[in-house]
Amino acid sequence: MTAAAANPLVLLVAGLALDALFGDAPAIFRSVPHPIVVAGRAIAYFDRKLNRDTRSEASRRERGIVTVVVLVGGAAVLGLGVERACQGSLVGAAFEAVTIAILVAQRSLYDHVAAVAAALACGGVAGGRDAVRHIVGRDPASLDAYGVARAAIESLAENFSDGVVAPVFWYLLLGMPGLFAYKMANTLDSMIGHRTERYRAFGWAAARLDDVLNAIPAPLSGLLLAAAAGFTNKCRPGRALIVMLRDGRKHHSPNAGWPESAMAGALGLALAGPRHYPEGLVADPWLGDGTARAGVPDIVRGLQLYRLACFIQGGLLLAVLLVAHVTPLA
Secondary structure (H helix, E strand, O other): OOHHHHOHHHHHHHHHHHHHHHOOOHHHHOOOOOHHHHHHHHHHHHHHHHOOOOOOHHHHHHHHHHHHHHHHHHHHHHHHHHHHHHOOOHHHHHHHHHHHHHHOOHHHHHHHHHHHHHHHHHHHHHHHHHHHOOOOOOOHHHOOHHHHHHHHHHHHHHHHHHHHHHHHHHHHHHHHHHHHHHHHHHHHHHHHOOOOOOOOOOOHHHHHHHHHHOOOHHHHHHHHHHHHHOOOOOOOHHHHHHHHHHHOOOOOOOOOHHHHHHHHHHHOEOEEEEEEEOOEEEEEEEEOOOEOOOOHHHHHHHHHHHHHHHHHHHHHHHHHHHHHHOOOOO
């Protein structure tokens, strides 16, 4: 096996290309559970065993910290084992590239948001609500047609950071251990990192760790969206950057505001704002100063922007790879 084939950048670019082409490979995961499903089952087990209502808030917070340390640490060790097992063979390199493709959510995110646009266009508000409930945590029944469209666009922007840019970042920084640890941490946050009575204490560590791990990828994702706006029809790159810098810190999440405000500025929309979740109303300010009346055409433009931002990220990685391996002429 050549050294070039084992280069992490080569494997990462290959993994991103595989994900773009084939997505989550549903034919495979009809027979075996997806890695994120396995992670979710492990989290649910710790939740049942350690997060009992009879325990005090302090005790539940301590057990939440233990849950994060054990599961994220275990994921990192598993990633290290996979990385070591894959070294030195072409089959191992191929397996690592496929693993990256499985753990990066480029294609699946695009497909889920496109499904909301299709459902909203064909089935109206009822169809849009049914489709959007698969990708957002808020109460779909509280959404009108504009709210469904905004929710889809906001999810697209936020998950571009969480599901695409951050996994790439941590793989580049720490290899497979970084990728595995990040995906476990992000899954923990999505399952228990909520401000509800049940998870306020137990999920505290999960939420804080996810905030830290996304502190750099989130602004990077906003910059990629702003750059993509320069090549996307009817999008405004300058406004995307201005709104991101102005509004990126206004969101209740320290990281979600960066890509969401960049998306809002690029599309000329107002995103976020007050939203209803099962735990109650989140009274966020609006991001962007455009219209809140988003519709199917705005989702389509958002998808175009997202697709190009993914392409730019892959192109930058490929450019770094080519520059790193260029040899001077004799």
